[in-house]
Amino acid sequence: MDHTLFSALLKNLLSVDVTDATDMDSSLYAFEKEYCFSIKMQPMFTSKALYYLLSSSKESMIYELIDQLGICLSFFTFDNRFYIIGPYVKEKYSELKTETVLAKNDESSSKSLAFKLYYTAFPIVYTEQITSVVNKCIISFSPTESEYSYRRLSGFIQDVSEEDDKTELSxxxxxxxxxxxxxxxxxxxxxxxxxxxxxxxxxxxxxxxxxxxxxxxxxxxxxxxxxxxxxxxxxxxxxxxxxxxxxxxxxxxxxxxxxxxxxxxxxxxxxxxxxxxxxxxxxxxxxxxxxLDKYSPPIQRVMEYINLHLGDHISNDDLAANASMSISHLSKVFKKETGGTMTEYIALMRCKKAAGLLKKTDLPVQEISSYVGYSDNNYFVKVFKKIYDLTPSEYRKTRIVSL
Structure with a gap:
């Protein structure tokens, strides 16, 4: 049997990556390195876990994994070889869902954009497509093979005439x-x-x-x-x-x-x-x-950097490097163009993000605080109240529209 052709057929029909994982030591390590976004949130995407799952898999069965981030993969054995289909997703990207999962896992908000780019790189495919195509391909290569069953693993989280074709440009x-x-x-x-x-x-x-x-x-x-x-x-x-x-x-x-x-x-x-x-x-x-258009390019770059790293520790050295200025000069230019300090801008952006989560989710204030970059919840409450004149809890109760 031509195993390369079998893999290529699956990939072309599903428009999803297909991995021949028979050589587990190398293939599963490469799979984890390329596709695992977070070992903490995707434990079943690690080479160790996949090795165990593939080794324990049964013949005539298509297994599917869906992690808490909504990333899916399927695997099965055929002709004494192991195949992994994916990753893929089943629904369009949800920013709110992502922020909720990241916050629950004590991850920084700075990871949300990276995850969005990771998530939207995968095709949207449905379970029925996977099982149907796999079974049809298997039968095409081995007509006597029985149809594979499906099992989800949970707990892991127009013609042109010759005349028409004459195109003389006048x-x-x-x-x-x-x-x-x-x-x-x-x-x-x-x-x-x-x-x-x-x-x-x-x-x-x-x-x-x-x-x-x-x-x-x-x-x-x-x-x-x-x-x-x-x-x-x-x-x-x-x-x-x-x-x-x-x-x-x-x-x-x-x-x-x-x-x-x-x-x-x-x-x-x-x-x-x-x-x-x-x-x-x-x-x-x-x-x-x-x-942003009213600001100079260096200040625009600083603002962009801040918005991309809200959940991280943001140092003046990092901001100065992005603006290609000294820290003291950047501080003066930033204050002149915006009317406030960089520290005040960071606090405002963090609290705006927090305000959105307070309105749209029921996440604990402590988790939101950590998500937007404040490890000290009491300090977060103090900063938030200074900007909104309400504590986070009071803000959530009134559902005031954020700034």
Whole structure:
């Protein structure tokens, strides 16, 4: 039997990574190193645990693991070989769910973005797809094989004629191409400027049915195809970057919609995700301009660093390094541009994050305090009250809208 072909077939049909783990010593170590985000929260993703599970697995059984972070994998044995399918996920990313799990595990809020990028890198696949494809592949390679059962392990947490294909470009064709590019430039300019009011109509001019009918086939209007939409996605990312929006934020947004698109073959739904991505990018640029565009690039970098590391110890040395300034000079520039100190800004951002969790979850104040970077709960209460004029507990009771 061609085991490489079997693995490749599974991978192509499911669009999920497939690992031949027969050589457990090397394959399981490599699996843990590549896919385990946190040994503490994903104990069953370690080589030791997987070794035990695979060794104990029975023939004709497909096992599935789902950890507390929502990351899944399946494994089974066939023809005396072990196969691992995944990781994959079963639902779209939930920021609130992630923050709750991280806080419950006494993890820093700084890990939330890293986990979001980790989570959205995996395809959305369902159990029924896994079991159906595995069984069909097994029967294809071994027709006499019995159907495998499923067990979840819990407790671990269109044609073109020859005539149509003649594409001689005339002056009229060139004018259409220039017109299309003019529309494209307007569209990208709206993203760069954060024009949330007109971005949807601009997109429809580029890709809507009425717009496409305005152009003859000879213009080679690539926006009529999925490839054209992919190009538009890349251009949209670049326009957002040129606006000054953080590339981390851009990647966070686009990767989320890439994952959603990978979970469906419905062209209409994929286009919907494309539109949603463009709108969210434009909104992010708009918010960036409102909140940060008034500041100099060094101060923007400092603010971004703070927001990415809220749950960590943030030193003045780290901030100065990001701004490429001395600590004393950075302190003066920051105070001049923002009207407050870096310490005050850090406290404000931490308390805003905490306020959101106090409104949306029932997590204990102590866990929220630790999650946003305060190991001393009493000190957190003091800082929070200074900003909101209420203790965290009082704030949660009144459900006041955060600043």
């Amino acid at each position: 002056e009229k064709n060139y004018s259409e191409i220039y017109r299309r590019y003019d529309q494209e430039k307007q569209f990208l300019s709206m993203i760069r400027n954060g024009d949330t009011k007109n971005i949807l109509s601009a997109f429809e001019k580029l890709s809507g049915p009425e717009a496409l009918s305005d152009f003859s086939k000879e213009t080679l209007n690539y926006y009529a195809s999925g490839y054209g939409l992919a190009i538009l996605k890349a251009l949209s990312r670049k326009a957002a970057e040129e606006s000054g929006l953080s590339v981390i934020t851009i990647d966070e947004i686009t990767q989320k919609y890439t994952q959603l698109s990978s979970a469906t073959n419905n062209a209409e739904l994929q286009t919907r995700y494309q539109i949603d991505m463009i709108v969210e990018l434009t909104k992010a640029v708009h918010n960036h301009k409102l909140s």
